Amino acid sequence: MNLSVSEENYIKSIYKLEEGQDAVTTNALAYELDTKPASVTDMAKKLKEKKLIAYEKYQGINLTPEGKKAALQIVRRHRLWECFLVDKLGFSWEEVHELAEELEHVRSEKLTNRLSEFLGNPVIDPHGDPIPDAQGKLGKPRTQTSLHKSQAKRLEVMAVSDKSTALLEFLNAKGIHLGTQLDVIERYSFDNSIEIKIRNQPAFTISEQVSKNIMVKPI
Amino acid sequence: MNLSVSEENYIKSIYKLEEGQDAVTTNALAYELDTKPASVTDMAKKLKEKKLIAYEKYQGINLTPEGKKAALQIVRRHRLWECFLVDKLGFSWEEVHELAEELEHVRSEKLTNRLSEFLGNPVIDPHGDPIPDAQGKLGKPRTQTSLHKSQAKRLEVMAVSDKSTALLEFLNAKGIHLGTQLDVIERYSFDNSIEIKIRNQPAFTISEQVSKNIMVKPI
DNA sequence: ATTATTATTTAGATTTACCTAAATTTTATT
DNA sequence: AATAAAATTTAGGTAAATCTAAATAATAAT
Numbered sequence: 001m002n003l004s005v006s007e008e009n010y011i012k013s014i015y016k017l018e019e020g021q022d023a024v025t026t027n028a029l030a031y032e033l034d035t036k037p038a039s040v041t042d043m044a045k046k047l048k049e050k051k052l053i054a055y056e057k058y059q060g061i062n063l064t065p066e067g068k069k070a071a072l073q074i075v076r077r078h079r080l081w082e083c084f085l086v087d088k089l090g091f092s093w094e095e096v097h098e099l100a101e102e103l104e105h106v107r108s109e110k111l112t113n114r115l116s117e118f119l120g121n122p123v124i125d126p127h128g129d130p131i132p133d134a135q136g137k138l139g140k141p142r143t144q145t146s147l148h149k150s151q152a153k154r155l156e157v158m159a160v161s162d163k164s165t166a167l168l169e170f171l172n173a174k175g176i177h178l179g180t181q182l183d184v185i186e187r188y189s190f191d192n193s194i195e196i197k198i199r200n201q202p203a204f205t206i207s208e209q210v211s212k213n214i215m216v217k218p219i
Numbered sequence: 220m221n222l223s224v225s226e227e228n229y230i231k232s233i234y235k236l237e238e239g240q241d242a243v244t245t246n247a248l249a250y251e252l253d254t255k256p257a258s259v260t261d262m263a264k265k266l267k268e269k270k271l272i273a274y275e276k277y278q279g280i281n282l283t284p285e286g287k288k289a290a291l292q293i294v295r296r297h298r299l300w301e302c303f304l305v306d307k308l309g310f311s312w313e314e315v316h317e318l319a320e321e322l323e324h325v326r327s328e329k330l331t332n333r334l335s336e337f338l339g340n341p342v343i344d345p346h347g348d349p350i351p352d353a354q355g356k357l358g359k360p361r362t363q364t365s366l367h368k369s370q371a372k373r374l375e376v377m378a379v380s381d382k383s384t385a386l387l388e389f390l391n392a393k394g395i396h397l398g399t400q401l402d403v404i405e406r407y408s409f410d411n412s413i414e415i416k417i418r419n420q421p422a423f424t425i426s427e428q429v430s431k432n433i434m435v436k437p438i
Numbered sequence: 439a440t441t442a443t444t445a446t447t448t449a450g451a452t453t454t455a456c457c458t459a460a461a462t463t464t465t466a467t468t
Numbered sequence: 469a470a471t472a473a474a475a476t477t478t479a480g481g482t483a484a485a486t487c488t489a490a491a492t493a494a495t496a497a498t
Contacts, residue, residue: 006485026446039486041447046484058446058493089333102325111318114308225455245476258456260477265454277463277476 001050001070005105008074009033010043011052012104014063015071023060072136073112078104079125079132080115086126087119093126093160093177094168109134128159128178128215141215147184147194148211152218156181159215167213174204181219220269220289224324227293228252229262230271231323233282234290242279291355292331297323298344298351299334305345306338312345312379313387328353347378347397347434360434366403366413367430371437375400378434386432393423400438 003011013032017024026044030037048055052067063071081103085091091099113134116122123139124130130139142158157180160171171177175198185195185203192208222230232251236243245263249256267274271286282290300322304310310318332353335341342358343349349358361377376399379390390396394417404422405414411427 004484027444035485036487037446038448038488042485085330089330089337091329091333095329099325099327099330103322106318106321108318110310110314111304111308114310118308223454246474254455255457256476257458257478261455 001052001066003070007043007047007050007052008070008105010040010047011063011067011071012074012078014053014061015068015075018063023062025060029061069136072132072138074104075138076116076132076134076136077106077112079129080112080119080122082125082127083119083122083131084115087122092172094165094172096126097163097165124159126178127163128157143215143217145216146212147196147214147216148192148208150184150216150218152216153184154181154219155184155216156219157214158217160213161215162213167210170210171214174198174206175201176214220271220285222289226262226266226269226271227289227324229259229266230282230286230290231293231297233272233280234287234294237282242281244279248280288355291351291357292326293323294357295335295351295353295355296325296331298348299331299338299341301344301346302338302341302350303334306341311391313384313391315345316382316384343378345397346382347376362434362436364435365431366415366425366433366435367411367427369403369435369437371435372403373400373438374403374435375438376433377436379432380434381432386429389429390433393417393425394420395433 010029010033013029014024017028017032026037026040030040033040044053044055044061047053047067051064052070054062054064078100081100082096085096085099086093116131116134121133122131124142128142130141132138146161147155147157157176157178159178160168176182180198183197185197187194188205192211193205194211195203195205197203229248229252232248233243236247236251245256245259249259252259263272263274263280266272266286270283271289273281273283297319300319301315304315304318305312335350335353340352341350343361347361349360351357365380366374366376376395376397378397379387395401399417402416403413404416407413407424411430412424413427413430414422414424416422
């Protein structure tokens with residue numbers, strides 16, 4: 001199957017939005033891809049034609065098994081390039097997403113597999129997300145619990161779900177990285193903000209938007 | 220200046236064809252880009268509008284200084300990625316041109332410069348071509364003489380001007396690489412073929428098409 | 439159960455980068 | 469210098485991926 005860059009971006013976004021949800025809506029996909037709902041409808045017809053998605057008018061979108069396979073290949077390339085940029089070229093985690101968005105569209109299995117090998121076949125990317133293997137098999141997410149939902153008092157940062165520069169720079173400023181261990185001091189039900197503490201540094205408070213995007217596991 | 224992938228390919232090809240020639244013809248550019256003369260004319264108007272080329276109807280095409288600067292950036296990226304693929308991922312020289320054609324379009328100065336640094340700021344690519352530096356300054360070609368034109372009897376392979384898989388695989392089969400030293404045994408004026416010998420291996424004959432694409436220096 | 443709101447689709451344009459076929463200009467040849 | 473050949477451009481069209489505005493369907497609210 002030969003996909004255009006645009007088609008690949010749709011497939012990738014559908015894959016992303018499908019998690020949890022049963023079907024991806026036209027509007028959600030338009031928002032995710034920064035385009036208009038009418039454009040999504042157009043593309044949905046094309047991808048259905050190519051048997052990569054299941055789509056019926058007004059019924060939302062789902063990847064077919066074949067579509068999912070394609071998505072996992074793209075995700076694999078994206079995450080491997082992120083590793084390369086961080087591990088080999090010394091970029092920091094907030095810089096790599098945009099670059100990987102471009103590099104991921106170079107479709108060469110040989111390149112992808114050699115890159116993986118060169119990087120030591122990494123299993124997670126710089127944001128803590130698992131990297132599909134050459135067969136498209138994906139290790140389960142390292143954790144399903146966000147700091148927002150977790151009830152534990154002591155926990156470790158396992159992944160970050162939002163890859164925006166804004167969030168990642170905020171986390172840098174606060175000293176929050178993958179592997180950071182933190183204590184929950186207090187939860188404020190008024191705005192769902194959380195007061196946390198890292199080692200013996202002074203405690204500080206983070207908003208619900210932030211804590212929703214920090215994936216943790218209890219320790 | 221923000222260029223599309225297609226515009227970048229035109230700029231790069233014009234740069235390539237401009238060497239020696241004073242102006243690049245519509246037909247030559249169409250052939251190089253595997254497209255039609257009419258399409259070249261369309262694009263020429265657009266690139267003139269963007270002040271990247273000098274172009275007057277029926278008069279051929281030349282890069283402006285700005286166009287040349289753009290071309291050198293693209294060439295830099297292309298050749299650095301080729302080095303990466305060969306030096307770090309273990310590809311051989313006939314495999315990397317096509318992949319680099321895609322990777323070269325990821326436009327990020329930071330990425331390019333870090334890649335260069337990671338590779339040890341190489342000055343020639345796997346085919347012997349010089350790599351422009353971050354300012355776009357290009358070391359002069361390592362040699363202007365092809366095996367075809369050279370009069371010397373003993374010489375060393377410095378670069379290969381044709382990057383087709385076909386030629387490079389042929390050279391692999393014959394044991395001709397960058398740095399290979401060879402003796403010219405005989406030149407046959409009938410078809411301009413050349414009999415050569417590498418060290419103490421048996422001599423063999425190469426055609427004019429091949430010898431034209433092997434750049435050499437006397438030793 | 440209507441009605442209002444929101445979501446989605448259709449219809450019709452636009453832009454980019456192509457194309458073919460015909461017209462024009464340049465260059466080469468008699 | 470006239471004519472033939474080759475190169476180039478113009479005119480008009482196509483496909484991909486967008487868009488806006490209008491129409492339609494689904495969902496929510498009265």
